[in-house]
């Protein structure tokens with residue numbers, strides 16, 4: 001009993017002491033006094049996510065943070081120094097691929113960055129000794145690493161393109177690789193970049209399509225197939241279409257063949273058919289079935305578009321003249337819905353399937369048009385009615401005026 005009380009105190013002190021004060025970090029204290037590259041890390045470190053998690057310099061670099069002298073950095077104390085570029089992934093992966101260790105801090109954090117990284121072109125080339133590719137610190141920075149959800153982080157969705165562009169838009173840096181350096185410029189012009197800039201975080205940036213760390217995003221066999229993860233219906237229709245097998249046989253990509261990969265722009269109806277802007281004439285020529293299908297689909301889309309526009313115009317005119325046309329207007333909205341569905345259905349490349357939507361929409365448009373015409377006719381009738389009453393009123397006023405004149409000129413009024 002006598003012995004256990006002091007040992008209990010020791011135990012309690014041992015438990016409480018780490019909570020009492022921030023752990024000593026001689027590395028930080030000494031490096032903060034240094035100039036240039038040796039001082040930079042200490043100046044940046046307060047904002048680093050690792051500092052916020054309670055880690056210090058020695059957790060990454062080794063050494064003894066209790067020692068105030070240069071011997072803090074003795075290899076005998078586990079000091080590793082700064083890693084060479086080719087050693088950085090293992091250096092960071094020491095913790096980030098250790099799920100037991102990482103769970104203590106954040107059980108929700110993935111621990112596959114390192115294993116994924118080795119599957120990417122960056123990782124494969126780094127393994128071969130190419131130090132120009134991106135390693136962990138090229139995308140995340142170092143000593144001022146931020147949580148990925150921090151809007152200032154270089155890997156935050158709206159900053160990713162700029163981070164990749166540092167190398168991929170730099171023709172001098174990328175010289176020697178047989179790669180174009182136009183991806184960032186092309187992506188900047190895309191519907192995806194515009195949507196993301198407008199705050200639509202469901203739109204992809206570079207790493208959404210290429211994967212954060214691996215060769216492609218999780219669950220996607222190749223970056224070429226990434227489009228279908230978001231554009232699900234287009235993908236399903238394409239897979240059921242005759243192009244699925246035909247493109248595979250020719251070794252062609254699917255979506256990218258018609259839409260490109262980086263400079264994806266909003267398509268128009270002119271892309272279907274046999275006109276100069278049509279995608280179909282890349283491969284189909286007069287006389288083949290694809291060519292005939294293209295003509296038919298384009299014709300049906302144009303018909304719906306024309307009927308829809310005609311209905312919209314007549315309803316607009318009726319509304320401006322104060323006629324009540326809210327019911328046909330609501331109906332016309334579903335014709336527009338059919339137009340949108342027909343454009344998606346183009347990816348079946350089957351005229352019969354597209355026609356189901358264009359017929360329905362054309363029908364609705366025609367009915368809405370008729371309702372508009374009726375409203376305009378009613379307006380004319382009312383206008384005519386108004387005209388007739390106006391004539392009566394004018395005649396009545398005229399008559400009254402004459403009557404008054406007549407009464408004024410009768411002898412009874414003379415004195």
Ligand code: HEC
Pocket residue numbers: 026027028030031034038057058061062063064065067068069070072073080081082
């Ligand atoms: C008394 C001052 C002092 C202390 C304490 C100190 N350092 Fe240094 N450190 C230096 C100086 C000076 C240099 C540059 C000269 C050299 O390379 O020896 C340096 C260099 C480094 C480098 C770069 C080495 C390389 O490979 O390029 C790293 C990394 C580093 N220190 C980390 C640490 C860590 C981690 C600790 C704590 C465990 C620590 N330092 C403690 C002064 C200090």
Ligand code: HEC
Pocket residue numbers: 027028031037038039041042045050055056057058059060061082083084085088091137142143
């Ligand atoms: C999350 C891990 C990590 C932490 C924590 C960390 N470093 Fe580093 N440090 C690195 C890596 C990785 C490099 C190599 C960077 C490179 O090559 O671009 C590096 C490089 C350095 C260098 C060499 C700089 C140069 O340009 O030559 C010094 C000095 C250094 N660190 C000191 C520190 C000090 C001091 C601290 C604490 C204030 C610290 N580091 C905390 C990972 C870390």
Ligand code: HEC
Pocket residue numbers: 088089090092093096109110113114117122134135136137138139140148149155156157160207212213
């Ligand atoms: C080519 C750029 C790039 C490289 C190289 C890179 N990362 Fe990332 N990293 C990202 C992007 C982008 C994200 C995701 C940000 C988001 O979710 O919005 C990310 C996310 C993370 C996360 C948060 C958890 C997660 O997986 O989403 C960790 C941790 C991380 N990276 C560590 C590493 C480590 C360790 C390495 C080196 C083995 C590394 N990264 C290499 C770009 C990169």
Ligand code: HEC
Pocket residue numbers: 049050053055059060091092093094095096102105106109136137140141142145146147148149
């Ligand atoms: C000593 C272990 C260790 C090392 C080495 C290490 N990290 Fe970390 N890292 C952590 C811990 C712990 C966290 C905090 C996890 C949390 O609280 O979310 C973290 C967080 C991160 C995050 C933020 C993840 C998020 O939640 O958004 C990124 C990014 C990251 N580290 C990248 C790196 C990079 C790059 C390197 C190499 C330069 C590296 N780490 C080296 C332990 C380490």
Ligand code: HEC
Pocket residue numbers: 121122125132133134135138139160163164165166167168177178179206207210
């Ligand atoms: C530090 C410079 C650097 C950064 C930053 C960088 N890369 Fe790279 N990347 C390279 C180099 C160098 C290659 C190797 C070219 C090769 O061998 O094909 C490469 C290769 C690639 C490839 C393979 C190209 C191919 O088909 O061969 C893709 C895809 C890629 N990077 C995407 C990205 C994305 C996405 C980002 C940003 C999240 C990024 N890179 C950031 C330097 C960088």
Ligand code: HEC
Pocket residue numbers: 161164165168179180183184185187192204205206207209210223224225226256261262
């Ligand atoms: C909408 C998805 C998507 C986005 C966003 C995207 N890419 Fe790509 N990227 C692709 C596809 C698909 C390929 C073609 C792959 C193939 O042919 O094997 C490709 C190819 C590449 C290549 C190989 C060389 C080339 O041009 O064919 C590089 C490098 C590259 N992308 C980098 C980037 C960078 C950097 C960004 C951001 C500025 C980016 N990508 C944004 C889908 C995308």
Ligand code: HEC
Pocket residue numbers: 191192195200202203204208209226227228229230231255256259260261264265266267
């Ligand atoms: C991460 C999800 C995602 C991925 C991956 C993706 N997109 Fe998109 N895409 C969007 C979003 C979000 C929009 C913007 C929708 C809008 O507001 O028009 C969009 C818009 C488009 C548009 C314009 C649609 C229109 O009506 O104007 C086309 C075409 C397109 N994407 C094709 C592709 C292709 C091709 C790929 C693959 C190379 C791809 N997308 C990959 C989410 C994605």
Ligand code: HEC
Pocket residue numbers: 227228231234235236238243254255256257258259267268269270271272279280301343344346347
């Ligand atoms: C053979 C050429 C071709 C292929 C392959 C193709 N598309 Fe399209 N895509 C078109 C045409 C043509 C339009 C325009 C339809 C219109 O506006 O009348 C279009 C329109 C779109 C639109 C905008 C309309 C909508 O659906 O909202 C998206 C998004 C789209 N495509 C995504 C994809 C995706 C994802 C793939 C791959 C699964 C793909 N496309 C494959 C030709 C193609």
Ligand code: HEC
Pocket residue numbers: 242243246247252257258271272273279280281282283284288289290291293294297349350
């Ligand atoms: C990259 C080349 C390519 C493009 C672009 C393309 N096709 Fe095709 N298409 C083919 C090939 C190859 C086949 C299968 C061989 C064949 O029957 O001609 C095919 C088959 C078809 C078929 C089935 C024909 C049959 O025999 O039953 C239709 C329908 C079709 N395409 C319509 C279209 C339409 C509509 C467009 C434009 C929106 C288009 N294609 C764009 C290459 C293409």
